Amino acid sequence: SQQGEEDPQALSIQEGENATMNCSYKTSINNLQWYRQNSGRGLVHLILIRSNEREKHSGRLRVTLDTSKKSSSLLITASRAADTASYFCAPLRAGRRALTFGSGTRLQVQP
Amino acid sequence: EAQVTQNPRYLITVTGKKLTVTCSQNMNHEYMSWYRQDPGLGLRQIYYSMNVEVTDKGDVPEGYKVSRKEKRNFPLILESPSPNQTSLYFCASSARDSPTGELFFGEGSRLTVL
Numbered sequence: 001s002q003q004g005e006e007d008p009q010a011l012s013i014q015e016g017e018n019a020t021m022n023c024s025y026k027t028s029i030n031n032l033q034w035y036r037q038n039s040g041r042g043l044v045h046l047i048l049i050r051s052n053e054r055e056k057h058s059g060r061l062r063v064t065l066d067t068s069k070k071s072s073s074l075l076i077t078a079s080r081a082a083d084t085a086s087y088f089c090a091p092l093r094a095g096r097r098a099l100t101f102g103s104g105t106r107l108q109v110q111p
Numbered sequence: 112e113a114q115v116t117q118n119p120r121y122l123i124t125v126t127g128k129k130l131t132v133t134c135s136q137n138m139n140h141e142y143m144s145w146y147r148q149d150p151g152l153g154l155r156q157i158y159y160s161m162n163v164e165v166t167d168k169g170d171v172p173e174g175y176k177v178s179r180k181e182k183r184n185f186p187l188i189l190e191s192p193s194p195n196q197t198s199l200y201f202c203a204s205s206a207r208d209s210p211t212g213e214l215f216f217g218e219g220s221r222l223t224v225l
Contacts, residue, residue, distance in 0.1 A: 003153065033213070033214075035214075040199070040219065040221075041218060041219065042115075042201055042203075042216035042217050042218045042219055043154075043201070043203075043214070043216045044216070045213040045214060045215070048213065088153070090214075098144065098156050098159055098169060099156075099214060100154075100155075100156060100170070101146070101153050101154035102153045103151060103152065104153065
């Protein structure tokens with residue numbers, strides 16, 4: 001399977017701290033996307049990084065991609081209680097037509 | 112408002128009783144897909160559709176059927192539900208004919224099969 005594997009499975013931090021989540025995958029990719037899921041709700045797209053990009057920013061989010069290590073990281077800076085959610089990476093293999101998702105990282109931000 | 116709408120949101124049924132979960136999107140998206148989410152297994156793709164009358168199996172298609180007669184609708188059919196199909200189901204759509212862009216998800220349909 002080409003799904004990403006997120007690490008850690010769970011993360012608990014205090015409000016104001018930074019949160020870093022990692023994703024590893026197994027095959028060459030076209031792009032990699034990060035999604036967020038509030039408990040029991042649908043996933044929401046956060047950011048997409050293409051295989052020829054190394055870093056991308058969106059507001060408090062910073063995503064990096066290392067294709068040589070087949071890994072990506074999502075950094076949320078100055079976290080807020082509202083950031084509490086599960087975060088999923090979804091690598092898209094070149095030539096494939098479907099995103100696959102791992103089990104996610106459950107982030108708890110304590111107020 | 113751009114959205115993907117699933118119905119029902121919650122359903123409890125019994126083994127063998129056929130059911131359909133509807134999915135509709137108002138964004139004129141070509142690509143639509145169904146996923147199921149189970150604890151410890153993440154989201155797994157059931158079926159997807161690149162466009163009207165074009166459907167393909169995902170990773171876990173057994174026990175499910177889909178159809179794509181109209182661009183906006185992509186119903187998921189369980190002909191004879193079994194308890195192992197108890198899960199949280201998500202429909203998703205994308206603006207292009209391949210999901211290289213952003214996927215939009217519905218709010219989910221929680222199905223329990225007794």
